Amino acid sequence: MDADRATGVALQFKALGDPGRLRLLSLIAAHESGQACVCDLTEPLGLSQPTVSHHLKVLREAGLVAGERRGTWVYYRLIPGALTALAATLNAGLSSPHGSTVPA
Amino acid sequence: MDADRATGVALQFKALGDPGRLRLLSLIAAHESGQACVCDLTEPLGLSQPTVSHHLKVLREAGLVAGERRGTWVYYRLIPGALTALAATLNAGLSSPHGSTVPA
DNA sequence: ACTCTACATCGACAACTGTCGATGCAGCGA
């Protein structure tokens, strides 16, 4: 794995390297229809709303989630291939890329 | 995913969240017989020896690599199921564990 | 015993990160 690709992939793993963000992803994935607004996520995490918003920004910039405004609420959902692409990288022994890794 | 498990998994992902450590794992995996001593890793990474040693320690404490002293050298190798276990967690949508995640 | 090499640890430092309260902004309803 070359340095450039390592930097991009590391950015995504770093986004996964926080318990709050992992639970955030887990909560979104477990939600019905695969999306959740921020107000659904703040309480079960036990973190303040600004902190949750910050974590969601990190996940967004890593290309792991996407948010869509619908009225007053912003609904977040997982980006389909992102997690499985990372999983494929792990299973490949961190060698070479197969396709795009949806960096950001 | 509960908070305890999130903390453990996050620790492993955090270990993967650095370009140097990713390249380190990649270099070890690519080495013949799957092991490499530190002196083989320092130069291709472009980092100082203490820094490489520090990164290896992080990877060790995350349960991703193991080092074995053989004479003057210390040979590092990937821990067999560690990366694939993480990959399985990603593919499961970060929901529930299947087996042990080999935390540390 | 001495020295050399390979690796780990220490001490220090700048940079980054997670967290929160306060504030700003956008959309909705009265």
Added chain:
DNA sequence: TCGCTGCATCGACAGTTGTCGATGTAGAGT
């Protein structure tokens, strides 16, 4: 227009992280 709610951003702060040079430690060879 006014106020309310949901979310993002700001400013600040403590804690963590990546990095290096200097130093310590362990094994091998002379």
